[in-house]
Amino acid sequence: MSQLILGAYAQRNTDDHPPAYAPGYKTSVLRSPKNALISIAETLTEVTAPHFSADQFGPKDNDLILNYAKEGLPIGERIIVHGYVRDQFGRPVKNALLEVWQANASGRYRHPNDQFIGAMDPNFGGCGRMMTDANGYFVFRTIKPGPYPWRNRINEWRPAHIHFSLLADGWAQRLISQFYFEGDTLIDSCPIIKTIPSEQQRRALIALEDKSNFIEADSRCYRFDITLRGRRATYFENDLT
Amino acid sequence: MNHWNFQELHETPSQTGGPYVHIGLLPQQANIEVFENNFNNQLVKENTLGERIRLEGQVFDGLGLPLRDVLIEIWQADANGVYPSAADMQGKAVDPNFLGWGRTGADFETGFWSFNTIKPGSVPGRKGTTQAPHIALIIFARGINIGLNTRVYFEDEAEANAQDPVLKGIEWAPRRQTLIAKREERDGEVVYRFDIRIQGEDETVFLDI
Numbered sequence: 001m002s003q004l005i006l007g008a009y010a011q012r013n014t015d016d017h018p019p020a021y022a023p024g025y026k027t028s029v030l031r032s033p034k035n036a037l038i039s040i041a042e043t044l045t046e047v048t049a050p051h052f053s054a055d056q057f058g059p060k061d062n063d064l065i066l067n068y069a070k071e072g073l074p075i076g077e078r079i080i081v082h083g084y085v086r087d088q089f090g091r092p093v094k095n096a097l098l099e100v101w102q103a104n105a106s107g108r109y110r111h112p113n114d115q116f117i118g119a120m121d122p123n124f125g126g127c128g129r130m131m132t133d134a135n136g137y138f139v140f141r142t143i144k145p146g147p148y149p150w151r152n153r154i155n156e157w158r159p160a161h162i163h164f165s166l167l168a169d170g171w172a173q174r175l176i177s178q179f180y181f182e183g184d185t186l187i188d189s190c191p192i193i194k195t196i197p198s199e200q201q202r203r204a205l206i207a208l209e210d211k212s213n214f215i216e217a218d219s220r221c222y223r224f225d226i227t228l229r230g231r232r233a234t235y236f237e238n239d240l241t
Numbered sequence: 242m243n244h245w246n247f248q249e250l251h252e253t254p255s256q257t258g259g260p261y262v263h264i265g266l267l268p269q270q271a272n273i274e275v276f277e278n279n280f281n282n283q284l285v286k287e288n289t290l291g292e293r294i295r296l297e298g299q300v301f302d303g304l305g306l307p308l309r310d311v312l313i314e315i316w317q318a319d320a321n322g323v324y325p326s327a328a329d330m331q332g333k334a335v336d337p338n339f340l341g342w343g344r345t346g347a348d349f350e351t352g353f354w355s356f357n358t359i360k361p362g363s364v365p366g367r368k369g370t371t372q373a374p375h376i377a378l379i380i381f382a383r384g385i386n387i388g389l390n391t392r393v394y395f396e397d398e399a400e401a402n403a404q405d406p407v408l409k410g411i412e413w414a415p416r417r418q419t420l421i422a423k424r425e426e427r428d429g430e431v432v433y434r435f436d437i438r439i440q441g442e443d444e445t446v447f448l449d450i
Contacts, residue, residue, distance in 0.1 A: 017387050033440055033444055033447050043364065176256070228253070
């Protein structure tokens with residue numbers, strides 16, 4: 001008889017992520033622990049997570065072109081972003097909550113603390129959310145964000161990016177990150193992307209143009225896949241409970 | 242070198258949540274009305290079982306200044322020590338009026354944050370152990386490249402805390418104190434204070450989970 005029993009999440013490969021202390025990104029200097037993280041054997045606390053249901057969300061929650069439109073459509077390049085969320089062993093991550101936020105086409109955020117001169121767009125809020133389906137698939141529609149300047153060195157610019165957050169099956173999978181767009185010449189010099197040590201991993205944050213899925217006379221399309229941690233198979237015991 | 246290894250996928254790398262994390266995760270704090278249902282720091286409903294508590298604090302950087310742009314999330318068991326999650330295999334009844342999860346942002350002026358929740362029950366640990374009542378907590382912010390995980394334990398559970406496998410696993414015993422929330426009663430309300438120090442003296446213990 002073979003039956004897959006899931007145990008703890010495989011331990012996180014820290015080389016896949018930026019270190020807490022990355023002085024090229026200056027704000028991290030005072031916001032990084034000096035001590036090593038304490039590694040713990042996972043318990044029920046880490047393998048469980050809150051569940052959400054699709055009926056908590058509105059029909060426009062994943063449509064950033066329409067969900068804040070007041071007197072017209074937002075300005076900018078109309079794009080679709082879609083992809084799959086799966087775990088490190090290739091299993092689809094279904095019913096995960098994916099939340100996204102971004103600047104508008106001018107590179108301006110709808111936020112009280114953003115002082116950038118770039119124009120606000122009265123028809124663009126910049127936030128959306130959705131759940132992955134049974135195959136781990138997600139799709140949302142938005143306006144391509146603009147690059148913008150920020151305070152790090154004097155003349156620092158962020159490449160265009162969309163922030164994203166995932167809540168899936170286990171607390172250990174909790175992830176917040178940002179993705180970028182193929183062809184953006186600001187990517188290579190960005191101190192925030194450069195906090196990630198591996199080039200392969202930096203590339204994993206670049207959404208690729210998906211020409212086959214452009215919508216004629218309407219929107220271009222980008223493909224972006226996401227990988228979360230996965231649970232190990234346990235063959236002889238399941239000692240989490 | 243040239244082995245034919247099984248190739249796992251790599252976890253998508255983390256990046257900072259940035260200073261405008263509220264837009265996506267707490268849009269009302271950024272004055273954005275876009276969703277009908279918004280997530281918040283109220284975990285308690287009228288019929289939720291358990292002792293009502295307020296968990297509050299501030300998060301401090303390496304200079305001792307409060308982070309005013311930090312996002313905090315908590316995840317906890319219900320009053321009977323059951324997680325409202327399919328991955329909880331205890332087979333015990335779960336409180337249908339408790340999601341177990343909440344999210345909030347520090348105040349833009351003061352850096353204060355709080356949750357209204359219940360005190361969780363104890364949860365089984367590994368190999369027959371029992372974990373003391375605790376709340377998992379994670380923070381995200383500008384300058385934090387990967388979310389910092391920690392746990393909140395309760396000052397008035399000294400006996401259970403002494404047996405808790407995670408607390409006991411912290412070799413430097415004085416550092417365990419950084420995970421103990423201090424209890425007080427204020428206007429008839431039970432308040433647990435849990436300050437987080439990212440760096441410096443009394444640096445909070447952060448966990449690799």
